[in-house]
Amino acid sequence: MKLLYAVAWILGIALMGQSVSILNHLFYPALILVIGLLPLQFFLFKHKPALILQFICGLIYFMLFLTAGYYYAQSALQQRLAYKETRVEDTKVIVYIAKINQLGSETIQQEIQVLNRHEQPVQWLSFQKRISDQQAVLELGKYYRLTGEIRPAHSYAVQGVFDLEQWYLQRNLMSGFKLKQIQPLSEAEIYGLGYASHLRKQQTIFKQLQLAIERQRLKIRNFIYIQPLSHKGLILALLTGDESFLDKETTIFFQRFGISHLLAISGPHVLIFAVMFCWLLQKILNRYWPQIFLKIPRPYALLLPFCFCVLLYCAFVGFEIPALRTLLSCFCLTALAWLRQKISALTLLLLSASLLLLFDPFSILSAAFWLSYGACFVLLRIYQTTIRLDLSRSQTWQQQLIFALKLLIESQWKIFVALLPLVIIFFKQVSWISPISNLVAIPLIGLVVVPLDVLAAFTFYVFEPLSSLLFQLADWVLLFLLSILHLLDAMLPIKLLSVALNVWQIILLIVVLSIIFMPKSTLPKTWVVLSVFPLLGLSAKQHPFELIVLDVGQGQAVYMQDDQQHAMIDVGGYYDETKFSIAKQVIQPFLSKQGVSELDPLILTHLDQDHSGSYTTLKNELSINQVYSNQQLDVAGKSRFDYCKQGQIWHWSEHVEIKILSPKASQLAQVPYQQNELSCVVYIQVKNVQPYQNFLIMGDAGWQTEFQLLQDYPDLKVDVLILGHHGSRHSSAYAFLKYYQPKLAVASAGFHNRYGHPSRITQARLKALNIPLLTTAGHGSIRFTARSTGLIELMTQRQTRPWLQSADSVVPNVTALNAALPH
Template identity: 50%
Template structure:
């Protein structure tokens, strides 16, 4: 019963941020129903105990599920109340008690704000690497600068910055412009002495000392002539500040990125080394201790202490916390002589972690970490059920270990495949083989040697430096092997597009495969996975998505088996931040789309077309249209876009209204004004059947459209030029009188889009305005003859504005 209740608690936590109709009333109802069953058992002696047990499990699971949801929802509400929502100048007093993260263009420094809220809150300060603005650990400062609220691109599949800030307990970012160190007298004058005294406690001083040691280790690595200092530091502490982008990309291509973050084995290696050293000392000097205390009882405390110390040293990352809680639970079971199944221990660990930090449920590290542990436990159970294989020689034992390592790698890869697709929408097929080489090398040689070298640095620095240089050579050998494999295999990263239905079938099929034999026929797994191979895309309903791509425009349209895009957005520097790779590709993958039938670039401004050029080598497109010639891939066909062109899908008509064919010669000098303007009509649909997509066209084009198409009916108007004051003229809006207007624009954009003048025109005419700034991606989805409008930011509480 216990494991079902714990599992229900974990699943209830997954509802964080979702608007479910669960309240404390339903929680009370579960308690009442359970008490009624107990009364029924007392009053009816013939009541079957098995039925009572079944009902008790159901009600306890429902109660646990609901209670977990309410707990997570309350934690989210409390944290959201502390967020900043507007960009403005501010002067704040901060305390620095966490080390910074160095990036190529800025330094990210977590700080604790003391004077901005009723309680201390955590912000992320941005500093320029080239400036003399340095924030030292343990000191207090007055900072002047600009508050930068977290703002995500609210588009399916993309990285959610607002969720990440909440998960990290960061309430805002802060662009630092001036720094002033504060003395104790200044803090006293500011009324901050109670907080200062609190930081003088033992726990606070210990955590600060650990952070200082981490920073000291980074400085030592910077001062030494190590070729792979960044990689060694990342493997040892999880600090990626010195990591080379080339090595980071190599590890991504080889499916080894998880090794750059601290994992459970790192923590266990340190604790095992500590216990082994203590064990050797006991045998050498006081062996009689083992006569009074059994070995497990004697070593359990130093083992847990080692896990705790290393977890603190790496900043209490989720995999480290998982190992810490699991170790503590096992220690209690050993000391109290209790027995629990390994799966129950793991569920206990996850439940405790989520009780302490419910926001862990939002992290991919939580799911991948515990998922990998469950697979390893299943492999261990399988090995136990098989006949014992006795190896008489060391060679035979080595073969068994290698066989077990190979089996564990491919099973973990397959079992975690759905989670990888959900979180990252891509697969590295070589990952099991690269892990087979890198994992033993790092776990058996590099990480233990790094730990020993770090301890040596504190005792006798020259010895520690020598060991790190030796370890640097070991890492270089591994990198040469990985680079050779990477060159031979070229690109091993593949974007995978699976719809939620396909993913559901894959998850159920894999669960059946990993269940013990005899529970469910294994052949059922193939039946569950059939949607991946036979899914019918020919009956997809009409969908039109105005995607949130910041200051730009990208529109996705789908009907039956036809998928097309009208513009693809683009960052002004796609090398710095690629809208195509970070937003458009994940969105298409989330829809189960790996290629496009048609792409219409209304014009070639970077904010409308930049993503295409970053994706064209990996995203097949059959036909590409634009008002200017575009260099396309060999498998694509280019066509000019001009008035009179019509594409007829089943029940959907797409028509080009502008520019006229004779105007194409003047496009180079009038790119915005001669944007391709599209008119989309959906037959027999209400209330949104007619869509007018204006690109960046302005008043001149609007006048020509009114003159050429006097009877044009528009329900949804996507405003020209992101709602600029030079588009959407009053007469144009008055003649069309759309039901709603939409502006695709970026948060806090420097152009002020949508313009105040445009908003005033719409307000005067009573036309509602929706923007991707406030609503995120705006979706129009057909359900029979009704087309519903949905906002992506309504799907999660932290996104809702």
């Protein structure tokens, strides 16, 4: 029963950011019931109670822990959000440096403690352009006055896309900061500025120890940097978790093989160091003080040194979640062992997870938390079904080796299969070769490279030439590993597979896997077949009409679906897709989340980078039947191209009709000279719905095209207008807006974009005509979904999570807009 209470606490924390109003009101009633039922609890403890009484008491305690976890998570979230920056502005800040920086190929990132922004210090992430290795950097343990620009974290608020704001929140980073000028400050100056309390706090033993550890990390990084190693980035990342020297190509290579988890500090890394130290300690004690084991049994005598080693290494790598999980598990194990309590592996796992979330509830937002504990759970099942059956048998070393290989193979495919739902949820991509590549990588990295790294780091403080040799040996092993992987890469078509499942499909997949991994006596394995059929059938489910204006920053992309058909109008694009790919980081994850593998049609209003830049990547990753644009472009595979021109009409489905209103066929020859003005203007009509039935998408067209539309289509009905040229002042003329009088205007524009879109002049025109304006910068993706009632519901992505919402947003409230809809 106690395990269920731990599960309830974890589930409550997992609801962080979700609005479950009933749980807000259940905590105190549940607490009062628990206090009121204390006499009954005493009776249940003394006597064997009826099953119904046990169930009632268990349910009350379950609700208490569930609501307590939920209340605790929401309270912590609100406190942290109070310090989140939301506006871009120039400022000067007083900061303290407590952690080493992260060196990138183009930038230097540094976590800074900002002292003068709020009543208590807050963490920001500063970044500056990396010019050379000799440039001025922020030194550990020093104070500075920094001049720069506040750059709040701002996610691409699109379903299925990496949430940068959540990542900042989970890391306790309240803002980004573009560093422009550095001015060192002495301790006397800090004292004079009124920060004496912070100065005294940094001089405590605990803070000095933390600073000393960071300095040692920096020393080892500098030592590795000057070594003649081929894989400095991998060696440093495997030793300390610092990815300063890790190049982008290596990271992508490891992702394709499904072994990128090995680049993060994990439990085995920590345990290797602790086991090596305790083995050495045991040898010393056996030789010089063997009598100590007569007073204290060997396992109990080594538990405390073992935990100390785990604590030291966790501090050395910055208390990453997998390492912290190992630390808490070791502490719990030590406490239970010393108290002579029965130790259950599952109990240990749930207890450590509960304690981790008590210390840091924001860990629940990290994929590392779920994948780490998920992998541990699978390994526990392997232990229960495999290891304990074979450990009792006497075996030769050859049999032990064969058994170890069997165990490695079994564990890899079971972990791969069991964690598949989590991988799909968090990454939307799967590496099919992962079980095979892990068979090679895990033994070499876990049993050879990491121990060599640890020994090298230890000998660095004793004899540097030996440390250099050990690092070189680790480098040779990595060279051997990468040679094997490159050989596999040359022989096999290895790529990440995009996998898209909706919520119900994921739930059914979890049910299937639960049945597979349950003990044989629990449920018949044939039940898997019964679960697979609905899993396959759900993909054929019909979907209502939906139109989504995606948040692609300073660009435009519109997605549309009806039943099993999917289309896009523009696909966005970063100014340099090689540096940051909108296709790979936004469009593909979104389409994967929607379960889209084919588009028909794709309309590119024109070929500007911010409207079509992603197409270069998407055309090779996605099946696109028909491509339309105002200019000729290359298409891939079986795709067909045609020009978009006035008069084209597609009855896309029974409910949806698509029309092209501009340019005219006679104007296509002028497109190279007037790309924006001659954008494809797309008009979408949806039958039998209200209140948003007619959508007009203007591309980058301006006043000239708007005037032409007024002449050619005087009876045009417009409910939703996606403003031309992202709301530029040279589009959306007052006469145009007044004539068509849309119910809603949408501007697809980037946060704090340099063009000032949507223009204040355009906003003034809309305000004068009482036309509500939504922007992707302020509301994220804007979704119009048809319901069975015949209403089209308006929702925005930034409504879905508290950390995505901004009190400084100037756009109208979506809830109020929905409330005004006819019912």
